[in-house]
Amino acid sequence: MTQPTRPVLEVRGAHFAYGRSAPVLTDVSVAVTPGRSLALVGESGAGKTTLLRLLLGLARPTSGQVLYEGKELAPRDRARMREFRRGVQTVFQDPYSSLDPRQRVGRIVSEPLRSLGLRQDMAARVAEALRSVGLPEDAASRYPQEFSGGQRQRIAIARAIVCEPRVLLADEPVSALDVSTRVRVVDLLQELRETRALTVVMVSHDLAVVAALCQEVAVLERGRIVERGDTAQVLGAPRHPYTRRLIDSVPRLPSPAS
Amino acid sequence: MTLLTVTGLHVRSAEGRDLVSDVSFTLGAGERLGLIGESGSGKSMTALAIMGLAPPGMTVSGGVVFDAPGLGRTDVVTAGERRLTSLRGRATSTVFQEPLTALDPLMRVGRQVAEPLRRRRGLRGRALHAAVRAALEEVRLADPDRIARAYPHEISGGQRQRVAIAMALACDPALLIADEPTTALDVTVQAEVLTLLDGLVEERGMALLFISHDLAVVSRIAERVIVLKNGVAVESGSVGEVVNAPRHPYTRELVGSARRLDGALEWRTS
Numbered sequence: 193m194t195q196p197t198r199p200v201l202e203v204r205g206a207h208f209a210y211g212r213s214a215p216v217l218t219d220v221s222v223a224v225t226p227g228r229s230l231a232l233v234g235e236s237g238a239g240k241t242t243l244l245r246l247l248l249g250l251a252r253p254t255s256g257q258v259l260y261e262g263k264e265l266a267p268r269d270r271a272r273m274r275e276f277r278r279g280v281q282t283v284f285q286d287p288y289s290s291l292d293p294r295q296r297v298g299r300i301v302s303e304p305l306r307s308l309g310l311r312q313d314m315a316a317r318v319a320e321a322l323r324s325v326g327l328p329e330d331a332a333s334r335y336p337q338e339f340s341g342g343q344r345q346r347i348a349i350a351r352a353i354v355c356e357p358r359v360l361l362a363d364e365p366v367s368a369l370d371v372s373t374r375v376r377v378v379d380l381l382q383e384l385r386e387t388r389a390l391t392v393v394m395v396s397h398d399l400a401v402v403a404a405l406c407q408e409v410a411v412l413e414r415g416r417i418v419e420r421g422d423t424a425q426v427l428g429a430p431r432h433p434y435t436r437r438l439i440d441s442v443p444r445l446p447s448p449a450s
Numbered sequence: 451m452t453l454l455t456v457t458g459l460h461v462r463s464a465e466g467r468d469l470v471s472d473v474s475f476t477l478g479a480g481e482r483l484g485l486i487g488e489s490g491s492g493k494s495m496t497a498l499a500i501m502g503l504a505p506p507g508m509t510v511s512g513g514v515v516f517d518a519p520g521l522g523r524t525d526v527v528t529a530g531e532r533r534l535t536s537l538r539g540r541a542t543s544t545v546f547q548e549p550l551t552a553l554d555p556l557m558r559v560g561r562q563v564a565e566p567l568r569r570r571r572g573l574r575g576r577a578l579h580a581a582v583r584a585a586l587e588e589v590r591l592a593d594p595d596r597i598a599r600a601y602p603h604e605i606s607g608g609q610r611q612r613v614a615i616a617m618a619l620a621c622d623p624a625l626l627i628a629d630e631p632t633t634a635l636d637v638t639v640q641a642e643v644l645t646l647l648d649g650l651v652e653e654r655g656m657a658l659l660f661i662s663h664d665l666a667v668v669s670r671i672a673e674r675v676i677v678l679k680n681g682v683a684v685e686s687g688s689v690g691e692v693v694n695a696p697r698h699p700y701t702r703e704l705v706g707s708a709r710r711l712d713g714a715l716e717w718r719t720s
Contacts (some may be wrong), residue, residue, distance in 0.1 A: 235636035236607070341489070370488035370663060370706040397637060400711035427715070441641035443666035445705075445712045448694045 199223035200391065201247055201280060201359055204255035208242055216242045217253070217415045224359060229385060229392040231402040231423070233438070234412035240395040243412070244363055247393065248282055249273070261288075278308050281352040285364040287344030291336040297322075297347055298332030304355045322347075323353040324387070325380060339376055342373035346380065353384060362394045366401055378404050399442050403427055411435050451514030453479050453624055453657050454500070454542075457513040461495050461681070465506035469495045470510075470681040479519075479624065482651065482658040484689070486665060486704070492681035493661045497627050500659070501542060502526040502534040516541045518624040538620035539566055542581050546631035549610035553602040560586075560598030566620035585616040590646055608639035612646065620648065625657040632667060644670055665708040669693055677701045 201224040217239045224230055224247075232240045245251040246258050249265050258265045260276045267273060281304065286291040291300055301318045305311065315332075318338040322331050325346040336344055345365065350362055365381070366374040378401055384390050385405070396402050402409060403423055410420040411432065419432040430436045454477040461470040471491040477483055485492040496503070506509050514526040518541040524533060545551045554562055560582050567573050567581045586594035589612040602610055611631060618626060627648065632640040648671055651658045662668050668675055669689045676686040677698065685698040696702045 235638060371665070372488070372703055375707040375710055378711075399637075400714045403714035404711065419584065437638055441638040441717075443640070443644070443664065443670050444519070444715070445666050445708055446669050446690060446693055 202259040206253035229406040233404035238412040239415040242349040281357040283362040457701040459512040484668035484675040486663045487678035491678040542625040543618040543623035570621040652673040
């Protein structure tokens, strides 16, 4: 038997509740295997974003563990947290609120480098990141509001990849975009996944985007994982009734034959 | 019978930018038309102009003529505010994208639904109460009495949109305008709300103008579509024609993008 690849990022038996209210997550375990992009699928209130916050180290589970490279996250261990921040970066849903309108794009994109103390060749790294997301070189000296929604999301992606992370956590990264822009950003994420050995962990309610980008899926319903596995398996032959309902609800284009 | 005739509709912003240019179409009683476009295509502005609700500073020209049974002929572009007020709710009524902003957060749901029923049908007391209950039942809200007592934040997004639909239907409009009515909803809730709208439009013989960026959603509910780009109608036809044989390059790109995402869901054939 071959040794299974160790997960780069993992949540084990996590429970989470805000104060004394009803639990948001109940006994959730997910493991991110390098090279196997993962989608966390579910509807509003399912706990997707909370789970993403645990994976990002922005919240701690009420019980259970979050592990990065096999070791539990320790918010007080600054050296390890720096290593974690370098390895795990994020892209948010709304490219209008996630970029500071008063900073030039170059400064926005270099932020992770500055906060991680990676000051060597900063300008070159920023230029390279902008190039890999398909933005022109002069983008660095301009302001976010000079760019369209799709371009802004590219800026956010450039910021996330500039320190060469292993994992990119993306919260609904294309749902605020128009369909043609959405397709192009999905293409970009797919390309980065391949050329940069980047593992994407994506929260999404859009099954088509999930199917295009992720090899694995975990379906969340009311704070529990009800089904998980290979995307083709889960979406092609769903076992849980909720997964089936989710798939059946996706509006489809009329087929050319009909 | 033609209910709405839009001819050469033009909306220009205060800065002189053309937001809608020369859009023309007709809508018969009971017909379902989809308006498709991406952000900035002018689809919502078209809807606002049809309702006579273009924001201040906008210049609207062209013709938007309603000929609703019992209400006479009205050109919305030239009509005065009083005339428009008497049309709203009866000739046309609207459901917007975000039910949370469409509903008053400080007013119980029942009172909000009661408002148009009281004003238009002159109902009071027990009769009004019964009408509110009936309106909430018609949009398939289980437990209408609880919903009527609740504030908007106490019910789910899908329930809020059903309430907004109930309010829009309260005065029996001849035309329902739905502007991205399911975009803010979860996919399973979207499916339910589309089924609901489909049934209501059918039962009441209403005309429907359905505005969306989502081709698949529009194809589910409309018969004909108009594709808008930068305020210009670049293509129109039946849903089947436009989705399966798009002629304009922009429509082709739009359909191509939608097909690619749709194709990612084809598991059984791959």
